[in-house]
Amino acid sequence: MDIIGSGKRPAVINIGLQRFCDALAAQKVRAVQLDWRPPYKGSDEIGRLLDMGDLREKIDAANEIAVSKIIDGDPVWVDVLPAGEVIEGLDDYTVLHSGPPIDYEHMVMLHRRGMVSACLFEGWAKDEREAVALIESGKLKIKSALDTNTVGAGTGIITKSVAMIVIEDRATGKRAATFPAEGEFQGGFCGWGLYSEAIAENLRVMREEWLPVMRAAVQSIGGLPIKPILAESMQMGDENHTRQTASDLLFDKKILPAIFALDEDKEKLLAAVRYIVETPRFFHCFGQGASRTALIGADGTAYSTMVTAVCGNGVEFGIKLAGLPGKWFTAPAPMMKGKYTSPSYTEKDQLPWIGDSCVVECYGMGGLAASASPIVGSLRGLALADCIALSREMRKICIASNPNFPEPNLDFEFLPCGIDAVKVLETGITPEIHGGMFNYQGGLIGAGSARVPMECFVKAMREFRRVYGG
Amino acid sequence: MKKIVVKRNRYVDSVTLMSVSERARKTEGVRGAEAVMCTPANRELLSKMGYEVAADAGANDLVLAADGEGDGAARALEAMEETLNRGRRTQKTYRTLDAALADAPYDIAQISLPGEYAGEQAMRALERGLHVFMFSDNVPLEEEKKLKTYAAEHGLLMMGPDCGVAQIGGVCLGAGSILPAGRVGIVGASGSGAQEVACIVASLGEGISELIGTGGRDLYPEIGGIAMMQGMRLLEADARTEVIVLVSKLSDGGVMEKVLACAETLQKKVVAVFLGGDEALFRGHRVIGAHSLEEAAIKAVAALRGREPAFGYSEEELNAVAARELRKYGKEQKYLRGLYCGGTFTEEGLIYYKKHCAGVPLYSNLQTKYTIRLQDKEISYRNTVLDLGAEDFTAEAPHPVFEPNLRIKRLKRELADRSVAVVTLDFITGPGVHEDPVGDFLGEIAAARAVRGDTFTLIANVCGSSLDPQNVPSVRSRLEAAGVIVTASNYQTARLAARLINALKERK
Structure with a gap:
């Protein structure tokens, strides 16, 4: 029994209550907190996609590289x-x-x-x-x-x-x-x-x-x-x-x-x-241009599950991942909810999501930065607290916090950035995206928001596992 | 020495920058610290201060500049970076044991996950050669058996499930106290019980070699004392350990026999306390039997020194304190309310009252042979003793050693009850529990005193070590300043409270 009576101070891996890890740190014990999460309780397939063992570490490391293109880009x-x-x-x-x-x-x-x-x-x-x-x-x-x-x-x-x-x-x-x-x-x-x-x-x-x-x-x-x-x-x-x-x-x-x-x-x-x-x-x-350069820089990062494109063509909605360059993962385009510019417009006039401007969400702005703009939130009937809650929710599916964007309404916490497809599956939270509503006939008829369909992420991770195994 | 860092195209507003430099200036050995956007005006300012700013730095670039003795400038820059990064919420994380082990070796896995997930992680840790300390409860008995069997076969410790405290290699785990090193080795199936023994040993000037926890069910027939027997053998082999103390609640007779028989095989002196057990339990065994936690500690110290140390109230002291308190009560005041947070402390108290307060029915949230179950755990009745760390309370709120609110609210209600004469409290310190276990109680006590004056008795004991971060002497003195009688142990609390209950019963 190596640790009893050896006079050696053991090092500890803590799995569970953070306070116990803090207690070890206070004793100057070498200790590390494991970021343990309960197994996914959604569909069997998502459970299988997330059951990836060591692959997760490679993904984390790759995502750090991919997200650095956003944070450290110029x-x-x-x-x-x-x-x-x-x-x-x-x-x-x-x-x-x-x-x-x-x-x-x-x-x-x-x-x-x-x-x-x-x-x-x-x-x-x-x-x-x-x-x-x-x-x-x-x-x-x-x-x-x-x-x-x-x-x-x-x-x-x-x-x-x-x-x-x-x-x-x-x-x-x-x-x-x-x-x-x-x-x-x-x-x-x-x-x-x-x-x-x-x-x-x-x-x-x-x-x-x-x-x-x-x-x-x-x-x-x-x-x-x-x-x-x-x-x-x-x-x-x-x-x-x-x-x-x-x-x-x-x-x-x-x-x-x-x-x-x-x-x-x-x-x-x-x-x-x-x-x-x-x-x-x-x-x-x-x-958009600034966002796109960063995401182009991230594209092709092997093992990265960072989302580099989020867009619609009025029929389908698609995403891309940094680790799977050139591949699209699509689902039917969602309808945006928000305010019309005129009361004469209804959902019948509205086209499902069209446009690529969610490149700014991929960068950590727009819907991910909802807390930064209570004015935009109020357009959709949201209170400041709702906007703050949205950004906090988005943090759960993001790889990092962006030190370039300390946010006053979050008491100067950094805004989240870099959407991680794995975290989307783990949490069941899909990205909040802002945009303009288009008329079937053309022209903008309002502004609002939607969520990226979960199906895109499931398909993306299916392909990711096919390519990277794990 | 002056140091300067330019961060290209990093915008930070000027108000934030003021706080960035201000904090850095307070760092030791720093003569000056500036955090500014490199506008022409700021560039000039920095130049005047003697800093050399890169020629191509412009208004979109952030400049951090510092001046200090030795590595003062470097530390100031570090401090500025830290302030700038305070909004960061992510750091390097490990999601699996293997990932953490790939970067560095570890010896122990400390697990406090919900019971349904804890077992799997524990087995993974054991398979990778780690010892396991498992705070989690609600792990099935079969799983516990499997884990402990695997661990014993592979020369590993499986402490828990439901293991509250341990100290291995000088490292305090779980909700335990930081104990001074010494000659007493402890194997404990009850967390607060083992901690009380260890802390009393420490208060008597001795120390602890190892405190091995086994988890509360180790002596259940299904488990058969695997970890306790393994633990005592380890302490037998450990050169620093001179006396071994076994701590548990009384369990199944067959297992008790097996454990005591195992203790017989050891060369070292073994003191054992199995709360709820009687003299007959130890009859025919070489083990030194004790019937309270403090007695186990005293006997362990006596085994080391050859004489028993003095501890707790003498009879005269007890009589004097009791007489003084009894004068405070009005006619309507009759009852005791015990508000425990330690499970073993509750048990030890109940055993004492049952034995020494004949004819006084005790009510409790617990289902025990000593008590009558309360109809509603939220409403105390006559003499009531509660374990607020029991599952029926912790299902609704965090355990009181982590978060005192639940117990404070209950204290407030008990003190508002005019039939209450005596309230007992136990406090536990250690690096893993609440950083100020008594602070919020003091306000509540003062509020009650403002209404009722000095008409009720509060008795408390603090289970902790002088090495704990909470500063145990100050915890005690703050309680005393609030008019709380602070006893030397949980057992002494029960002695005093029992004396008062009996006197109240006889007072017509």
Whole structure:
């Protein structure tokens, strides 16, 4: 019996009450607390998926690496470029869309219309009939935006000539491009899949007149770091999905002096300034770009169960995991609950979830940061306490706390980040996601939230176990 | 020496930064500490203070700068990082025994999971060569038997299930006290019982070699005393142990015989207390029998020294205290209320009252041969003795050694009852239990005194060691300052309370 009478002070593994581990620490005994959880009591299959022994440790280690891409990333706005020059594989006759991959035949009307709009905008077809013929011939390559280095907010229609905001993660060198809001046309071509002469003209003006000014401005200051703006705005009432009121102002404060310092025609500068300040939620695309660069950095981390994509195409909803790059795990798209912009709208007008903007939830904002924005919560009838409870709930399915986001309403606890598919199965808690509600006919009709369907996580972990064993 | 760290693109608001630097400045050996965003103004300020700031640091970067003697600057930086990271809620975690063992070796697994999960973890630990201390209860007897058999066959200790305290290799486990090292080895099937013996041994100036817990059911016929016999053999072989003390409640006759026979085979002196047992139990055995916890401790010390140490009240002292207290009571005050948190303490008290308070019926939440069961455990009746650590209470609230609220509420109610003359309390200290077991009682006692004046008697004993973090001498003196009579042991509490009950009964 090695420990009796040997004079050796035993080291202890504590399984259970934390106070007993603290008591050992107080005695200066080498002790460790085991993070024991009761076995899952849900379905047999989930129980089997979670019964993984040592694999769990590998997952934990991998998830630490994956989540460090979020926490330690350094996203900087560096450029404005045509989509074709920055998005991988975005050649002629290629159109990106939001959500998991889907073919033209099964798309919702918004996406179908977007495909046609894309052909017209790029001049691949003269009219709608020709565009449809082109699409049906199979010549048009249709891809999911999240299978490339961009994000498809709304319908996410992106073709090579659209001017994109380019964010670079200076920690990893990864680049992501996101499309800016289209001024008075708001969602316009990219977000809403609309096409008209006026929209095309607006995209041209953006590309040739406003964005070059912004490009010159941002390059004159050596790039604009995004993380400090996100961090500060998260203490000012933004959760940076539904609300960017503070981040817009912080962004303006940084970029406007640089614009005015340019040696350019005053009218041209003012046009760019008006575009920036008059477009609501202008900063949204920067937050998405920053999130996307981090998640691209995490993608491909072997053994990681961190969620790197959460999106819908109006039909299906899909997620991706860092350890299973390129693979989608889908379920029927959920309906969002929230407030309509007009009392005349009902659920009948509403499209199931469409868009990729939950990339910000994957980063730890939006629904995960519900406590940071009681204003957004109140939109859905939530009290501050409900918002706090939501963020606390989200902590249970997250890998880490993000020291960049100390949150006043949580008494400066760091907001959670990095959704772990394993914890989702263990707890039965699925991620809370914020978003805009789309009309079947197009256009935003409200804002609200939903939960990612559990089915996505079950399918993902099924594949994960197939690939990684355990 | 000055040190500086730049954290790129880390935004922290200026109010938070003020508290970051302020705390670091209070660190020893620190001359100065600054945590600022690197704006042009702050850069200039830092330069003036003599810090060299990297040329490419800008307004989006956080700068931590510190100046101090020796490693003062490094410690200040550490302190600043710590404040910045105080919102962090995650750290390196192990989910399985194997993962923890892969990083470092361990000797003991301490398990306090719900009973339905505890057994599986214990078996895993045993299979990996770890000794197990299991605080958990509600583990099936067959499982306990399996675990203990496996452990004994593999030269491992299986302490528990339902093991409250142990001290192995100088490390106090569970709800136990930190005991001074010494010559007395204890094997205890009852947690608070073994702790009381150990603490009295310590208070008499001796110490403990090992305190091996077995769990409350080790002497059940189904288990047959596997752990107790294994424990005493280990102590027999342990060079530091000179006297062995066995502590348990009385159990099945066959098992008692087996355990006593096993003790016969040892060379060392063995003192045994099996609460509820009588003289006949020890007849024909070489074991030194004791009938109370303190007697076991006294006899163990006597076995070491060759003479019995003085302990507890002398008869004269007891008479004097009792006479003084009896003068306080009004006509309507007649009854005792015992509010115990230690299971063995309750048992020891009940045994004493049964023997010494003839013709006084005792009511309790427990089903025992000494008591009548209360109709409603929430409502005391006449002379009532409660075990507030028993399952019927702990099913509704945390055990009172961890969370005193339940017992405080009960105390308040008992003190509001004008028929109550005497209330007894036991307190337990140790690193694993409540950090201030008496604090909240003092307020409640003062409130009752404000209403009733000095008309009732409170008797308490503190089971603890001077090495416990709660500072036992101060715990005792705070109780005394509140007018509580603090006795030397649970047994002495029962002696005094019994004296008062008997006197109250005879007072017409």
